[in-house]
Amino acid sequence: MHEKKFKDDMQRVLRWKVALKEAANLSGWHLNNGHESDFIQSIVEEISSGILKCTFLDVAKNPVGLHSHIDAMSELLSVGYDDVRMVGIHGIGGIGKTTIAKAVYNLFAGQFQSFSFLANVRETTKRCGLVQLQETLLSETLGNTNLKVGNEDRGINVIKERLCHMKVLLVLDDVNKLEQLEKLAGDKNWFGPGSRIIITTRDQHVLDTHGVERKYEVRGLSHADALQLLSWNAFKKSYPEKWYEKLMDRVVQYAKGLPLVLVVLGSLLYRRSEAEWESTICKLQKSLHKEIYEILKISFDALEDNEKAIFLDIACFFKGENKDFVTEVLEASDFDPIIGIQVLIERSLVNIGYLGQLQMHDVIQLMGRNIVHKESPNEPGKRSRLWSHEDILHVLMENTGTNAIQGIKLDSFGQKDILLNPGAFTEMKRLRLLIIRNARFSEGPKSLSNELRFLDWTGYPSPSLPSNFHPQKLVTLNMCHSKIKQFEGIKLVKL
Structure with missing residues (x-):
């Protein structure tokens, strides 16, 4: 009809065709026969709800050195492909696993149909049980706060039934047992195409047992990043006062790239005199700060008696010694060092050097010695x-x-x-x-x-x-x- 009416101005008609086609392809709401003001109010409420749902997580007050971790995780996740992927982030306590997971979550959440960040899985399971975590997962991904599953087995079925067609981003933070993975993200087919599940843990073996093939081990900060993080916490700026540089270097050497230590000590030393810095550093050579000790000791407490004894022997006597020699000595003490040392490696408490020597972060060694001292x-x-x-x-x-x-x-x-x-x-x-x-x-x-x-x-x-x-x-x-x-x-x- 328009073509006939505007036959002398066909360019206008063509522009209308293109515009109408674009409008028809827009996703949105249909008014139907409802009242327009009520319809607008419902749109506002739904958009407001979506904005609240997409609120970013607080990552870190001073997110130093995160870019390289995010780049590595982005490559492992490859968001945009239709396969379902599980990616594990593992490393020693206080190394920054949760911080990395939060940053990645904030970066990619908007590209998923639904998303959920389950923080402190280990602690929540101990305190409230897995049913509550299952309900939280469903509540965050489905937007239904009244959904109850009753028991863990029913929770598994509800998760599979409700999420198997949805593109989901799920973060399971601080997992320490296989059971937690089996009942929250038991298999890739629980989730729709394109879904991504990120798992943070201190125990690499949990990831291996669950079949998580893509893993990222978090390493300590570089010397430059460690100095910057310490400076932000000790001086509230990215560079230290010139006369504190040598003291800063000593703290960085002590921390060996562990962000937890740098943040805690930086805050402790804020507005302290040089004499107070010196005194604190000397004290730290003998005993860990309480907050650092309690966080690191979580890994020790999770060990079996055999692994605890082996860990304490290494921390007190055998750091730097050849693995085969230590294995021989520990076998003589009726321990089971082959599996014991492997468990310590998987939990990032011990690693093997290039020449086969047992290595341990200085702060981890001090934690072990503090346990004996206590x-x-x-x-x-x-x-x-x-x-x-x-x-x-x-x-x-x-x-x-x-x-x-x-x-x-x-x-x-x-x-x-x-x-x-x-x-x-x-x-x-x-x-x-x-x-x-x-x-x-x-x-x-x-x-x-x-x-x-x-x-x-x-x-x-x-x-x-x-x-x-x-x-x-x-x-x-x-x-x-x-x-x-x-x-x-x-x-x-x-x-």
């Missing part, structure tokens, strides 16, 4: 492991050792003779590991524990071992540069 803060003779020169000398010279002591390592004391109490080892009946190197004693002990599995005493001061020493469990004996000429009555598995 066994008996005021009396070292009642702790399970001794490594401090001061504590060992107190125990050996004052004869305050007890049945609690399982291991002692004294290394490089110096040239001064140590006045050993002859009965110092008498009460240490559970002592299984004794390492004394580069230390001179005035005399040897009158007794040693028959539970010893590993005895390494360089420069042993006496011509013979105690006559009542019957080490039937001893696996390794090293007495080089000692005064002993021969051994009588001792049978060893390895000498």
Whole structure:
């Protein structure tokens, strides 16, 4: 009809055709026969609800060094493809896993039909159970706050039925058990094409067991980023005061790229004098700040008894030692070090160096030693492991050792003779590991524990071992540069 009416101005008609076609393809609301004012009000309410739903998460007060992590995660996620992907973010406590997950969530949430960020899965499961997490997931993705599932098994079916056709972005933060994944994101077919599930955890094995193929291990900050993060928290600007630069370097060296440590210590040192910085740094060499200790200890508390014992032995005695050597010593102590060390690696508590040596973040080592120190803060003779020169000398010279002591390592004391109490080892009946190197004693002990599995005493001061020493469990004996000429009555598995 318009073509006939405007036959002399066909360009206008063509423009109308294009405009009408574009309008017809727009998604929106249909008025039908409703009242226009009510219709407009419903549109406003729905848009307002959507805006609130899309509110960004607070990532970090000073998000230093995030760009490289976001780039790596973007590549793993490849948002836009129609496959369903699960991507794991793993690493040590305090390394920034949750911060990265929040930043990625904020970046991509708008590209999904529905989205949900389930924070603190570990803690929420312990406190409220998995049913509440299932209901929260459904509430956030479906927009139905009244939906109840009743029990975990029904919750699984509801999630599968309601979300299998929806493009969902789901973040499961701080997962520590396989059960949590099985009941919140059991399989890729629970979610519609294009969905992405991000999982943060301290335990890489949880990801492996659930079949998560794409994993991102979070590493510490670079020296430059660490300085900047510390400066933002200590001085509220991106660069430090010039006269604090050396002190800043010492804190950064202590933190070894761990954002948690830099944020906590930076806040602690805000507006402090140089003398207060110096005092704090000296204090930190002996004991962790309480907030840092509590966060890191979560990983230790989740270990089984076998792994706990192995972790404490490494933290107190064997950091930097060859893995095969340590495995041998730990096997002699009736531990299961092959699986134990692997678990510690998966939980980012230990890693293996290029030459096969056991490595551990300095702050993690200090956390382990703090755990032992807390066994008996005021009396070292009642702790399970001794490594401090001061504590060992107190125990050996004052004869305050007890049945609690399982291991002692004294290394490089110096040239001064140590006045050993002859009965110092008498009460240490559970002592299984004794390492004394580069230390001179005035005399040897009158007794040693028959539970010893590993005895390494360089420069042993006496011509013979105690006559009542019957080490039937001893696996390794090293007495080089000692005064002993021969051994009588001792049978060893390895000498």
